[in-house]
Amino acid sequence: MPRNHGHVDVLELEARLADARAQQLATSEILRVISRSPTDVQPVFDAIVNAALMLCRATSANFFTFDGKLIHLRALVNTSDDAAEALRRLWPRPPGRDMAATRAIATCQPAMIPDVLADSDFKSSVVAAAANFRSILAVPLVRDGAPIGAVTVGRPDPGPFPDEHLSLLQTFAAQAVIAIENAHLFNETREALEQQTATSDILRVISQSPTNAQPVFDAIVKAAMRLCHSPSVNVFTYDGQLIHLCALVNVNPDYHAAIRSFFPRPPGGETVVGRVVLTCGVVIIPDVLEDREYGIGKVTLMGDFRSLLGVPLIRDRRPIGAIVVGGREPGDFPEKQVALLQTFADQAVIAIENVRLFTELADRSAALTRSVGELKALSEVGQAVSSTLDLETVLMTIVSRAVELTGMDGGSIFEYDERAEEFRLQAAENMPQDIADDMRKSPTRKGDGALGRTAITLEPTQVPDTYDDTYQSIRKELLIRAGWRALLAVPLLRENHLLGGLLVNRKAPGLFPVETVELLRAFATQSALAIQNARLFREIADKSRQLETASRHKSDFLASMSHELRTPLNAILGFNELLLGEIYGEVPKEMKPPLEDIQTSGRHLLRLINNVLDLAKIEAGRMELALADYSVQDLVESVRATLRPLAEDKGLEFATSVPSDVPIAYGDPGRITQCVMNLAGNSLKFTKTGKVEISVAAKDNLLVYKVADTGIGIPTDKLDSVFAEFKQTDATISSEYGGTGLGLSISRKFVEMHGGRIWAESELGKGSTFIFEIPLRVSPVVAS
Amino acid sequence: MTGKTILYVEDNEMNRKIVRDLLKRTTYELIEAHDGEAGVAIALERRPDLILMDIQLPKISGMEATRRLRAESATAKTPIVVITSFALSGDEQKATEAGATAYLAKPYSPFDLLKLIRRLLPEQ
Numbered sequence: 001m002p003r004n005h006g007h008v009d010v011l012e013l014e015a016r017l018a019d020a021r022a023q024q025l026a027t028s029e030i031l032r033v034i035s036r037s038p039t040d041v042q043p044v045f046d047a048i049v050n051a052a053l054m055l056c057r058a059t060s061a062n063f064f065t066f067d068g069k070l071i072h073l074r075a076l077v078n079t080s081d082d083a084a085e086a087l088r089r090l091w092p093r094p095p096g097r098d099m100a101a102t103r104a105i106a107t108c109q110p111a112m113i114p115d116v117l118a119d120s121d122f123k124s125s126v127v128a129a130a131a132n133f134r135s136i137l138a139v140p141l142v143r144d145g146a147p148i149g150a151v152t153v154g155r156p157d158p159g160p161f162p163d164e165h166l167s168l169l170q171t172f173a174a175q176a177v178i179a180i181e182n183a184h185l186f187n188e189t190r191e192a193l194e195q196q197t198a199t200s201d202i203l204r205v206i207s208q209s210p211t212n213a214q215p216v217f218d219a220i221v222k223a224a225m226r227l228c229h230s231p232s233v234n235v236f237t238y239d240g241q242l243i244h245l246c247a248l249v250n251v252n253p254d255y256h257a258a259i260r261s262f263f264p265r266p267p268g269g270e271t272v273v274g275r276v277v278l279t280c281g282v283v284i285i286p287d288v289l290e291d292r293e294y295g296i297g298k299v300t301l302m303g304d305f306r307s308l309l310g311v312p313l314i315r316d317r318r319p320i321g322a323i324v325v326g327g328r329e330p331g332d333f334p335e336k337q338v339a340l341l342q343t344f345a346d347q348a349v350i351a352i353e354n355v356r357l358f359t360e361l362a363d364r365s366a367a368l369t370r371s372v373g374e375l376k377a378l379s380e381v382g383q384a385v386s387s388t389l390d391l392e393t394v395l396m397t398i399v400s401r402a403v404e405l406t407g408m409d410g411g412s413i414f415e416y417d418e419r420a421e422e423f424r425l426q427a428a429e430n431m432p433q434d435i436a437d438d439m440r441k442s443p444t445r446k447g448d449g450a451l452g453r454t455a456i457t458l459e460p461t462q463v464p465d466t467y468d469d470t471y472q473s474i475r476k477e478l479l480i481r482a483g484w485r486a487l488l489a490v491p492l493l494r495e496n497h498l499l500g501g502l503l504v505n506r507k508a509p510g511l512f513p514v515e516t517v518e519l520l521r522a523f524a525t526q527s528a529l530a531i532q533n534a535r536l537f538r539e540i541a542d543k544s545r546q547l548e549t550a551s552r553h554k555s556d557f558l559a560s561m562s563h564e565l566r567t568p569l570n571a572i573l574g575f576n577e578l579l580l581g582e583i584y585g586e587v588p589k590e591m592k593p594p595l596e597d598i599q600t601s602g603r604h605l606l607r608l609i610n611n612v613l614d615l616a617k618i619e620a621g622r623m624e625l626a627l628a629d630y631s632v633q634d635l636v637e638s639v640r641a642t643l644r645p646l647a648e649d650k651g652l653e654f655a656t657s658v659p660s661d662v663p664i665a666y667g668d669p670g671r672i673t674q675c676v677m678n679l680a681g682n683s684l685k686f687t688k689t690g691k692v693e694i695s696v697a698a699k700d701n702l703l704v705y706k707v708a709d710t711g712i713g714i715p716t717d718k719l720d721s722v723f724a725e726f727k728q729t730d731a732t733i734s735s736e737y738g739g740t741g742l743g744l745s746i747s748r749k750f751v752e753m754h755g756g757r758i759w760a761e762s763e764l765g766k767g768s769t770f771i772f773e774i775p776l777r778v779s780p781v782v783a784s
Numbered sequence: 785m786t787g788k789t790i791l792y793v794e795d796n797e798m799n800r801k802i803v804r805d806l807l808k809r810t811t812y813e814l815i816e817a818h819d820g821e822a823g824v825a826i827a828l829e830r831r832p833d834l835i836l837m838d839i840q841l842p843k844i845s846g847m848e849a850t851r852r853l854r855a856e857s858a859t860a861k862t863p864i865v866v867i868t869s870f871a872l873s874g875d876e877q878k879a880t881e882a883g884a885t886a887y888l889a890k891p892y893s894p895f896d897l898l899k900l901i902r903r904l905l906p907e908q
Binding site: 563566567568569570571573574575577578581583584603606626628670 | 796798799802805806808809840876877890891893894895
């Protein structure tokens, strides 16, 4: 084996080995850089150009990225700064044939120019000279079959590049693609994470601020600014008429004041938000300087933006606002930003809707609470009005509830004296003593102050400020001293008739809300009712007192008159009896019948007078029962003994029936005798033939007295009225049968005084039965 | 011949005359008083054998006069007939409570009164 060959071989092998080791080192170095900076591709690009320069023994190495339209120079290594500067000036540029990199990207294939001076398409030989290369090799970075960049190496000598250099650059290109992909993925992930974080932050703000959308708007503008890298973000709301600026961030503080002065304004083409509202869709202005319609004065120039993106806030398919984001450079906005802003827009809508619902709910529940309070107070007042006729109590209840419910500092109720044309204080809540004294001493005249004016207008009258010159009252100074700044007087009306006034006062000046006025009207209605009730009650009490007095006078008159009538009647009957008894000598035969007629008529007159006296006493409430034990048998027997002659005279059967086991009863035997006597007397009177029977039965704790006859009977519809005073069923009856018409009425009263009842059963032409039942033993309480 | 003495306390002349006429044919001696106070005074002075006392009298009522007479030993046991103003009015009970021996309700028959007097105070 020749040693030389071997030596050469060894040297060559050693050189190759060194190259391979260098390549390995370089690629592993690049991989290390990739793994060290997953988010930033620049160190990777730098490492690649340095490694390529060294391993290809090149004088120049460049790295480019392609954004789909232009190719950007991203990294370069070169010997001189001038050359680097010249090189930078060439980029960015579109793909083409004029350079190795543009060629590689245009064809998506490696492009080699063995001699730039010999290549007719190569246009930058001056730069190439400055950068010190004659030959150049470009390898594209390819992802998913599309070029995304290129890496180039240049050498000072013309000639083709060896295959090792091509494959080396291809390795570097592949590594760069991985690095870019990594960074891309990483950034995408980070961006998504940032957006998620931002939206969840905003959601948190929404949940923390259910009553106010402002913090949500503030959070949205900040997040949008950060995530879109925007110099300017605004949030607007639209109320159907005007657009309002709600939140903004802008890098230029002067812009804030300037833009604020332009809102609110109606929607129009001069603003992005106006266009958003009008179209209810996303609006993009790629360059505000190019858009003729756009612009409000010079404000736009202060905002530090060239392009604008507006996204609508939509509820129920109607625009309710917009988010507007500015872009520093002219141009379109990426889809992702639009989507992000739409998410923010949805969140803003949720926040607005939340606040609306919350406010509505709060309003409703406040209204509900208020109505419940009103209902409760009014029902209390209603109860007071209906449960007591004590006017002062009712009015005190009304005024204190009214003051409490309307949140006034005090209140008072007055009764209006129509004749004197003045208001008299009836009840007051929280009224200083000196005012109360003054109001009592000199009642408010019709026309004076708030209260007095209601007497003229019959409408609620307000004094928003007692300090005001338009407020005129004799008590002005006094009320001002007491701190009454605002007054509200509501008239108490009943059928358009002024009964009084309800006055409330407040320390704070200002008009009274409509609800307060309406509420006080309700209280005024109740007060009017109470006053009217009290007046009616007073009238009724007066009338009934007068009636009572008149009735007592009548009863007294009847009682004394019947007594006065009876005294001479006693004498007439007494002397007549002495005459008939022949005390004064023998009475001629023919004189006896007229003397007896005098006796009969006199006794009838006496009974009549006695009955009138009884009724008068009962009506005057001066009839008392003389309660005692009595024998029912004895009582009925005494009636039978008294009436038997009458029955015998008329040829009537007259029977009594009292079972021997009827016990001793307790009651007023005199009155019960009178009752039985009246009933039996009537029966005998109204019966021409047949029978009259008195019967008594004890049933449980009741005594049932019955007087039955076979007389003329009573029509069914008159059965009740026979017990009324001076009622006989027919005027002709009294003329035929006589009688006072008071017997049954008195009997009923006596029975009722015993706690019993009396009624009649009858069949016309066949007879009547009068029945009364009373307790066997009358309770003294009932009797009194 | 002095008969038994009856005092009739009554303010009405007509009523007194009836009793006066009624007793004319009897042996009873009638003395009269016109009001309650006089009735008590005369009763204590003359010590009648029986007293007819009307219930409605000037000055003091027949009821009060009866009560006073019952309180005096001289007249504690003298029969007193109270003449109530109106039958069935409850006066009977009050009269009995006041100390009346018997009562007679107006309007009474003069002959019934005579019967009652004779029962309480036989003529001879």
